[in-house]
Amino acid sequence: MTESEFLRRYRSSDYPKPSVxxxxxxxxxxxxxxxxxxxxRQEHPFQGKLSxxxxxxxxxxxxxxxxxxxxxxxxxxxxxxxxxxYTWGSPERDPRMRVIxxxxxxxxxxxxxxxxxxxxxxxxxxxxxxxxxxxxxxxRIVACGIERIRNKVNYTDIAFSLVDEEFTLPELQRIYEIxxxxxxxxxxxxxxxxxxxxxxxxxxxxxxxxxxxxxxxRPETAG
Amino acid sequence: MTESEFLRRYRSSDYPKPSVxxxxxxxxxxxxxxxxxxxxRQEHPFQGKLSxxxxxxxxxxxxxxxxxxxxxxxxxxxxxxxxxxYTWGSPERDPRMRVIxxxxxxxxxxxxxxxxxxxxxxxxxxxxxxxxxxxxxxxRIVACGIERIRNKVNYTDIAFSLVDEEFTLPELQRIYEIxxxxxxxxxxxxxxxxxxxxxxxxxxxxxxxxxxxxxxxRPETAG
DNA sequence: TTGACAAAGTAGCAAAAGTATACTATCATA
DNA sequence: TATGATAGTATACTTTTGCTACTTTGTCAA
Numbered sequence: 001m002t003e004s005e006f007l008r009r010y011r012s013s014d015y016p017k018p019s020v021x022x023x024x025x026x027x028x029x030x031x032x033x034x035x036x037x038x039x040x041r042q043e044h045p046f047q048g049k050l051s052x053x054x055x056x057x058x059x060x061x062x063x064x065x066x067x068x069x070x071x072x073x074x075x076x077x078x079x080x081x082x083x084x085x086y087t088w089g090s091p092e093r094d095p096r097m098r099v100i101x102x103x104x105x106x107x108x109x110x111x112x113x114x115x116x117x118x119x120x121x122x123x124x125x126x127x128x129x130x131x132x133x134x135x136x137x138x139x140r141i142v143a144c145g146i147e148r149i150r151n152k153v154n155y156t157d158i159a160f161s162l163v164d165e166e167f168t169l170p171e172l173q174r175i176y177e178i179x180x181x182x183x184x185x186x187x188x189x190x191x192x193x194x195x196x197x198x199x200x201x202x203x204x205x206x207x208x209x210x211x212x213x214x215x216x217x218r219p220e221t222a223g
Numbered sequence: 224m225t226e227s228e229f230l231r232r233y234r235s236s237d238y239p240k241p242s243v244x245x246x247x248x249x250x251x252x253x254x255x256x257x258x259x260x261x262x263x264r265q266e267h268p269f270q271g272k273l274s275x276x277x278x279x280x281x282x283x284x285x286x287x288x289x290x291x292x293x294x295x296x297x298x299x300x301x302x303x304x305x306x307x308x309y310t311w312g313s314p315e316r317d318p319r320m321r322v323i324x325x326x327x328x329x330x331x332x333x334x335x336x337x338x339x340x341x342x343x344x345x346x347x348x349x350x351x352x353x354x355x356x357x358x359x360x361x362x363r364i365v366a367c368g369i370e371r372i373r374n375k376v377n378y379t380d381i382a383f384s385l386v387d388e389e390f391t392l393p394e395l396q397r398i399y400e401i402x403x404x405x406x407x408x409x410x411x412x413x414x415x416x417x418x419x420x421x422x423x424x425x426x427x428x429x430x431x432x433x434x435x436x437x438x439x440x441r442p443e444t445a446g
Numbered sequence: 447t448t449g450a451c452a453a454a455g456t457a458g459c460a461a462a463a464g465t466a467t468a469c470t471a472t473c474a475t476a
Numbered sequence: 477t478a479t480g481a482t483a484g485t486a487t488a489c490t491t492t493t494g495c496t497a498c499t500t501t502g503t504c505a506a
Contacts, residue, residue, distance in 0.1 A: 016282050017240040020312075020323055059239050059321055063312035087310040087325045089243075089286035098282055100243055100325075102310050170454070187456070188493065208503035209453035393483070408466065410485070415464095432482040433472035 018089075018098040022066040023054035023138065024082070025105045025125075025145045026075065028113060029162050029178055033124045034149075036142055037074065038134075040119040045095050046135035050123065052142070054101065067104040074120055075113065081161035082106040086144050093137050101136070105145040107161035153179045157196060160217045168204060168212035169193075241312075241321040245289040246277035246361065247305070248328045248348075248368045249298065251336060252385050252401055256347050257372070259365055260297065261357075263342040268318050269358035273346065275365070277324070290327040297343055298336065304384035305329040309367050316360050324359070328368040330384035376402045380419060383440045391427060391435035392416075 026037040038050040055070045057063060067082055085103040093099065116122060128134060129143035152158050159175050173189050198218045203211040249260040261273040278293045280286060290305055308326040316322065339345060351357060352366035375381050382398050396412050421441045426434040 017242050018280065018282065019240055020243065057241065057312065057323070059241065060314055062314065063310060063323070066312075084309060086307060087286060089280065089289075089325070091283055091285065100280070100286070100323075102312070102323075168454090185494065185496095186454085187458095187495085190455080191492090204454095205502085207453075208451075210455075210501035212454060391483090408464095409483085410467090410487095411465070413484080427483095429474085430482075431474035431480080433484075435483060 018100045020057045021054045021099055021101045022057055022063055022070060023052040023101050023103050023136075023141060024067050024070045025052055025085070025103065025142050026071060026108060027105060027125060027145065027149065027162075028108050028110050028122070029175055030110050030122060032174070032178060034126070034146065034178055035122040036125040036128055036145070037116060037120060038123050038128065039074070040121070041135055042119060049133065049135040050128070050138075051135035052103075052138045053120070057102070063102050063104075066102075067106075071106055075108075075116075077108060077112065080106050080108045081158065083148075085141065085148060088137055088141070090137070101141075103141045103144065105148065107149070107158060109162050109164050111164050149179055150181070157217065157220075160196075166200060166202060166214045166216055168214055169197075170212055172215075241323045243280045244277045244322055244324045245280055245286055245293060246275040246324050246326050246359075246364060247290045247293045248275050248308070248326065248365050249294060249331060250328060250348060250368065250372065250385075251331050251333050251345070252398055253333050253345060255397070255401060257349070257369065257401055258345040259348040259351055259368070260339065260343060261346050261351065262297070263344070264358055265342060272356065272358040273351070273361075274358035275326075275361045276343070280325070286325050286327075289325075290329075294329055298331075298339075300331060300335065303329050303331045304381065306371075308364065308371060311360055311364070313360070324364075326364045326367065328371065330372075330381060332385050332387050334387050372402055373404070380440065380443075383419075389423060389425060389437045389439055391437055392420075393435055395438075 028035055028037075037053065039053050041047055041049055041051050053070045053074045055066055055073075057066045061069070063084065064082070067084075068078065071080065071082070072078055082104055083106075085105050087100060087102045089100045091098055093101070125142055125146050128139060129146055131139055134142075149158065153176060159172065159179060162175050162179075163172055169190060172193070173184060173186065176189065177184055196218055197215040200214045200216060202214040204214070205211055251258055251260075260276065262276050264270055264272055264274050276293045276297045278289055278296075280289045284292070286307065287305070290307075291301065294303065294305070295301055305327055306329075308328050310323065310325045312323045314321055316324070348365055348369050351362060352369055354362055357365075372381065376399060382395065382402060385398050385402075386395055392413060395416070396407060396409065399412065400407055419441055420438040423437045423439060425437040427437070428434055
């Protein structure tokens with residue numbers, strides 16, 4: 001049997017197939033807390049419950065593209081930091097039918113977000129992760145995202161995805177403290193990230209204390 | 224519309240669906256190298272090429288169960304360390320049709336493996352990861368597994384999954400060195416893992432030098 | 447104009463962790 | 477009984493981390 005014969009003969013409809021969705025947890029830091037974008041469901045199943053924005057994977061798009069599409073349709077944002085989290089495949093996770101969900105998380109600075117509209121709203125991520133009243137297994141997805149972020153903060157630069165292009169060190173430190181869930185020492189923090197940043201000649205103003213210098217992220221050195 | 228009406232009305236066949244497979248990279252340390260179990264493909268596509276053992280996901284099983292099934296059918300082993308890696312969904316990754324692959328990796332000590340039979344064989348993982356001649360995107364899956372292992376060695380106990388229940392410290396250190404790709408200092412290594420192990424009163428014998436004490440992994444302390 | 451307040455930013459020490467080297471111990475073998 | 481080989485230990489040195497105290501520079505109110 002040649003390969004072309006085989007391809008002709010293979011009938012993919014011979015096998016039952018699960019549906020595949022991509023669900024994306026969009027995180028930001030707001031009001032001194034890590035928050036996640038949730039959607040109040042208008043339809044069954046889990047009508048009225050909170051869920052993550054998700055889409056069915058199109059037959060011609062990659063998973064990353066599906067994740068970007070889900071985010072764009074809810075926020076209008078493109079080119080934000082996005083990464084695959086985990087794939088959930090329990091047969092009972094959707095009461096309608098077998099649905100496998102590839103989950104993603106995304107990070108965006110609060111300043112670049114328009115206030116969420118319609119059924120979308122930001123919720124404290126820790127509350128969602130701890131709640132027993134979230135649609136599907138989306139509570140676990142959020143918990144998984146929180147954990148991933150907390151790990152990666154220590155050995156990557158993902159925290160920079162949560163601040164604007166120009167930022168002060170007190171701002172950045174606050175992001176780290178919220179993600180890690182603990183206070184950091186100012187002097188040590190600055191030593192640690194000194195090599196990752198470039199000072200600008202801009203300063204904050206107006207506050208009743210010494211102005212804070214603004215910095216940018218230093219581009220990664222290849223190799 | 225009530226929920227039951229909705230469920231009746233929903234026809235899952237209205238949407239085209241990708242197929243979903245689970246592909247599992249089984250790693251072990253053999254001949255002083257990290258090796259991975261590969262299958263010489265008997266059928267199209269990629270006939271004659273090496274691929275990872277994989278199965279289509281059954282409609283009633285979880286993804287973890289599918290991964291365990293794939294491993295069991297090739298090795299006869301159960302209850303080995305297994306963890307999800309990443310999900311691959313490029314539309315072109317399988318020439319037959321749209322197939323989304325949820326990849327897993329597994330770790331097993333060499334001693335518990337029977338010699339592979341039939342089309343199965345162990346290959347140096349680094350060579351597979353670097354090769355351009357592997358079926359599907361399985362070369363990238365192996366590369367992803369190597370990277371994950373290398374990361375997790377430092378902050379988890381996955382290295383213990385690659386040695387027998389009783390092991391010597393020189394053995395364990397060799398595993399660490401192979402996974403990390405670098406020599407470690409004996410004294411420092413022992414300080415680091417001292418709290419993770421329990422000494423037994425067994426010793427190696429027969430070698431023309433001082434016998435080596437055997438240890439077991441200390442059970443994780445809850446909390 | 448100036449003193450109080452507040453947060454930004456800096457200096458430096460001590461403890462802990464990591465890096466590296468030198469040493470002693472114990473077997474098989476010749 | 478000396479030798480070679482690897483197991484195992486002691487210890488000095490270096491870097492990082494944890495912590496405290498200090499100086500700087502703005503607003504605001506007396």
